[in-house]
Amino acid sequence: MTAIPMLQPTTPWTLPRRGPVGMLFFILAESAIFAVFVAAYLFYIGRSLSGPTPREVLQFPVAMTLCLLSSSLTIHLAVRALRSGATGKFLRYWVATILLGAGFLAGTAREWHELIVEHHLTISTNLFGSTYYALVGLHASHVIAGMTMLLIVAALGLTGRVRPVHVERTDVISMYWHFVDVVWIVVVTVVYVIGR
Amino acid sequence: MTLQAADTISSIFAPVSTPAAKEADLAKMVLVLSAAVFVVVAGLIAYSVVRFRGRAGEQGTEPPQVYGSAQVEAAWTAVPVIIVIVLVLATGRVIHEIQAAPQPPNAVEVTVVGRQWWWEIRYPKLGVVTANELHIPVSDSGVRQPTFLTLESADVAHSFWVPRLAGKTDLIPNKTNRMWVEPHEAGTFLGQCAEYCGTQHAHMLLRVVAEPPEQFARWVEQQRQMADTAPADSGAAAGRRTFLKTACISCHTVAGTVATGRYGPDLTHLMSRATIGAGVAPNTRDRLRAWVRNPDDLKHGALMPAMQLDDEQLDQLVNYLLTLR
């Protein structure tokens, strides 16, 4: 075996941490997926041949948006608390995030119920229905995936297994959660502002 | 109707129409440039492999390590950039010449609707409807008369390609495309669908007959005639009755009768066409009979069903069809 000499390192050798870098690459891929759904949405605005129009059936989702945006704040505070060692405060903010996320999902469920039952808008009704349910549904499924991760961490936290040394992992999850939030801002703009 | 061997070759380098000729000229320029590039670069590769081959005695020593050269990199970046600029300028010009060509007022207008697996052809201003065979006038250099085609599709994506006349343009449902051809000599030119459209994509053939303007006008006149309402032959009359009473009329049109179906080809002048099944067989009594008996035998997957006729009905029906000139 050829011996590799240990040369004197001239500067300390630090590379970025793999958790956050991995999550950033993952977010890059997810952004590309969302971009296609958004492009389809924008392309088909005004092109439905029939059926209810966005203006007739959509209302700006104030409560849902507030829930999700605040949940980004709470998760940020949770991670900060954990970094400084306040595991109790971490858990409280983490659970608050989960509750706000649940509020968002409840809002989506309510909105969809109203659209389907009262306005008879489904994914197969017209192009608006197809693009709306696809885009909002894709986003909601990502919220659900995030909630699953949050719940797992909450369960671990409630049984005392989450300690300050795990802060990077919670930070990686919070990056994902912030991404989901940013996507919501894009969805709201495209669906409830531009599209109407 | 047989064709001489030469007529059946559809080379993109034997253009007879303005767009195809422009494309062929541009193509020749590109080919010459490409050949030059190939000769130079392949020559360098061959030379370096031969000249710099390691010899037996040189084992153990390494040649001088050359890490790069800014000048060399600049040179072999600049030359390709120049070549690309030249190509792009020529390309842009020809794109414009073909796509933005204005339609003169006397241009023949044809609407082609692509269907699985045949071509519906309509001349809206001339009142002519036919299928699979396109007749167009030869364009004189003095009084130009190109043909402008509007391309639509009734089902999936197809592509109209007759190499000697023009490059291909797609027929896409829910989209209208336009193209033009301008033949300078008479003849029959062959093409086919060039966008995979399902089972019988390979048998969605095209025949374009370019003929002198007087001959074209005679063809138009003939195509505008209604079908003969009372065929003399009793067998043909019986066949006509069969045709009008069975489901044939729900798909086919025969002008002057109650048959006004739009799903299948217009049969009013069926016998004026050289082939049936969009080119899958010549239009002879025998092949026509086989087709009507069971289209799937000639063109597996064809959307026309077998009409379950017995031999006598079949013969009578074919006799009737043979009157549709």
Added chain:
Amino acid sequence: MTTTQFPIAADTDESAPSVFDRLHEWVVTVDHKQLGIMYILFSLVFLVIGGIEATMIRLQLALPDNHVVSAQAFNTLFTMHGTTMVFLVGMPILAGFANYLIPLQIGTRDLAFPRLNAFAFWITCFGGLLLYSSFLTAPALFGGAPAPDVGWFGYAPLTEPTYSRGNATDYWIIGLIITGFGSIAGAVNIATTILTMRTKGMTLGRMPLFTWITLVVQSMILVAVSPLTASLILLLLDRSLGAHFFDTQAGGSAVLWQHFFWVFGHPEVYVLILPGFGFLSEIIPVFSRKVIFGYPVMVAATVAIGFISLGVWAHHMFSVGMSPAANTFFAVSTGLVAVPTGIKLFNWIGTMWGGRIQLKTPMLFAIAVLVQFLIAGITGVMLSVAPFDWQLTDTYFVVAHFHFVLVGSLLFAIFAAVYYWYPKATGRMLSERLGKWHFWLFLIGFNLTFIPQHFAGMLGMPRRVYTFLPERGLEIWNLVSSLGVAFQVAGVACFAWNLIRSYRRGVVAANDPWDAWTLEWATSSPPPAYNFAQLPVVRSARPLWDLKHPEDPDWHYE
């Protein structure tokens, strides 16, 4: 001094592990080297299957009006051949090489996320098996095919439920969504590894070129495969929930599918070919005995290709009816991407120039790539000239072009890579004699098959036709093209035999049989599970050159 020997307990089992133990080890492994080999073996199996599909295609097209297979079967064959070669051979085999080589080349012990690595492999496996299980399902109603027959790019609305009855297309969609997850997971893993786990001293400017190219490729996968996944989901919504994304009867757009697909499809072909360039950038210097000419330019050209390739996609759509402005834009961008690609070719020539070329099997394949890629690049530039493309698109000219890229360039480069790194992975050299037989047979066969197809295209033969008419001037080109298959089969047979035979009977390989310069050659052949006893420290892009030439190390020049 006496050596102390620990007493060995009487019941210690020192026999070799059983077959089941070994199988179990491979099934549960998270080691990048084992997963890399598994990816490669998976791909080679599908290479043979895809090759059989191609052979049947060429048998059917050897003569006009032939009846070897039905129209339906033929349409399934070309769909499955294309889908298999891109997604079950190209992507996984390159993932396999990246998996195997990257940790070794950057001097670390494994990828960033070993379990994710295993997940990516097995899900790729599952997706491929799901796709192929479509052959086992009964034919659909109304004569729909059991296995997918919509072409590897599945244009709408042919893929909509109206025109694709039965479940064949669903197998295609779901199979590709699943393998897409595998590609994305692998890309996250490999890109993260390269950015965060390089050994001490290995700045980005000191990475081997294969590693650099892999970084660009994996980033492209994240941005390119995702649109395919998204589009497939939209199509699945159309087919299963009655959505109308590509339903032209409801106002949907067939062209939108094409845009979405080619936004994936074009970067995808660069994702496929760039790793081949990476192989060449390792092999040509070693067998020319010279450092790569223009390392920084090679990196810049790769990054340029990565970015520009995201902006050329609609050159697949020149006949769709876009405006003159759009057509011109894409002709320009496509011409532009040819420049950095050409630069790479010139730099390889510059590397060989003044060298001492050794014509071992890896180098034979590499040199063939240079010429064949030159041809592929030139026909690509021809296709970028939109009016010329209006005649050539969707014909056998395009088929010839992309086979010159994917077989003549990529597959030849993969063969070169196998001959080069097989000793490292197995500890045995492949036979040079069999290698040369493989090379010459395959070279002849490949060119016999694909050169005539250029002419068939120019004589009016479209793609995806299960037969062609006599008297169209196409017979000779198709016949010669089909004859080439025999040589290719013979060549691949030599290759397979070489791989199998050399595993037990090949010459034992040293750590560094080619006298090369990157870190994978600094450990044993095969490497131990932990790769390196001590993680190395490097000062240049060729750490072993520096060790072998202490009087003239690379870091004097960088």
